[in-house]
Every structure is written in structure tokens, then in C-alpha cells.
Amino acid sequence: MHTVHLYTDGAAKGNPGPGGYGVILEQAGTGYRKEFYEGFRLTTNNRMELLAVIVGLEKLTKPNTTVLVVSDSKYVVDSVTKGWVFGWEKKGFAGKKNPDLWVRFLKIYRRHKVDFKWIKGHNSHPQNERCDQLAVMASTMPDLHVDAFYEQQGETLL
Template identity: 50%
Template sequence: MKKVDVHTDGACRGNPGPGGFGVVLTSGKHRLELSQGFARTTNNRMELLAAIVALEALTQPCSVRLWSDSRYLVDAMTKGWLRGWKRKGWVTSNRQPVKNRDLWERLDAAAEAHEVEWKWLKGHAGHRENERCDELAVTASQAPGLPPDDGFEGN
């Protein structure tokens, strides 16, 4: 399997507010940067969407190390939260509906074809690729004429 390092970040001005995500994929000498902004969304949605878009960009099954500064994302994937939510019919341990279910389902499907190692790193701590993802996400969130985040219930 091809080995791919993925760095992701989400940004939101206000929460909710205009937001965006940034992604850097590297494999050997190859590098791909992706970003997108939305008119009204949340930071958590952008963190999730960054990981989704990165995994969906891969055209074949890969061995992926995915780095994120989002505990929400990394903990859900490494501590079994996602499996539990699915098993319980998409409710949390307090019997509340899981927020961002549309994106969790999409992430689950996107990750299925790959061997993904979910890695947390501290944000805004000088890590080159994380800083680049933040730049991409912030810039995307500031673009004119941003589309709606159709899955965001606060639209």
C-alpha cells in the first residue's frame, strides 16, 4: 500500500460563522494542498470535513497517517466513540443525537478503504504542516461568495 501523510485543520470565525478547512497530503515527492470555505458552519464541522476531503482525494487504498489538532476528531476515531454512536443508533451516552452525523457517516465511509492511523498534535505549536493547514483554512474562510454548508443545521 502507498504510504500517505495527511495533515488537516479547520477554522471558523465565530462558532458558528464563516469557516474553512485546509489539507496537506504528502507521499514521497508528491504534495497536494486542498481547502474550501463555507459561509456559515462550525469549527468541528470543518475539522471533520478536512479529514473527509483528504481521504476522499485518495484514488486507491493507502496506509495513511492522519494528523489533526482536533481532539474531537482523533478521540472519536481512536477511542471507539464512532463505533459506539453507530451501535447505539447515533445517540451519545447521554441519549442526545450525535452532532454532525452527516459528516461522521461520510468520514466512516471515506476511511473504510484505507488503513488510517489517527494522530493528534498540538495546534499552533510551530508544526510546519499544521501551520500550513491553518493558513489554508483561514484563507478559505475569508474568500468572497462562500457557499453554504448544506449539512449545518444552523443555516
């Protein structure tokens, strides 16, 4: 089975403010490529970075898929590769931001074989640049979605 490359980016104008994510799924050696994006009326860049990874993983239909997530988000990459999120989980995410998304992430993360690679953003990486374009475009679309958890709970309460 071929490795799936999952390229992601998130954006929020104002942070918090209108935001969006962009995702590219590519399957090595097959020519398969799909793009996804979605915008929200009030959110943060970190929520969009994490949601991009979640949505990309949720699009995979076969369990135990080998995935390489390529992201410019130190927040997401370090949280997983340095094991922080697993410690947060054991403590019920007490005092941590975005617990709703981390719970959702861990559920889908455990269905696959996922590795992470951090890349510097805005550094002429074609897929990262495209994901950034998708995220920014999504954040400016009419009829933006509601990030219900963020709007109901408020970032300062977490």
C-alpha cells in the same frame, strides 16, 4: 507502497460563523504534495476539522492506502482512536453532532488503513501551520459555499 501523510485543520470565525478547512496530502519518499481548501459561510470549527479529514481521504484514489492523519483536533482524533464514533454509529448517531459528516467519514475511512496522530495546534508544526493558513484563508474567500446540513438542521437540533 508509501504511507500517505494527511495533515488537516479547520477553522470557524465566531463558531458558528464563516469557516474553512485546509488539507495537505504528502506521500512519504516520493516528493508528492497537494494542498486543498474550501470555505463555508456558516459552520463550526468541529465540522471543518472533520470535513478536512474526509476530503483528504476522499482524494485518495487507491483503496487500502496506508494513511497517517495528523490533526490538532481532539474532537476528531479521540472520536476515532477511542472508538466513540463506532458506538455512535451503532446507536444511529442519536443525540450526536455532525451525523452527516460522521456517516461520510466512516464510509471513506473503511476504504483505507488509517491511523491518527494528535499534535498540539499553533506549535510551529510546519504542515499544521500551513493547513491553518489555508483554513483561515478559505473562510474569508468571496462566494463561500453553503454547509447545507448545518444551515438546514441547526447545531442545536442535533
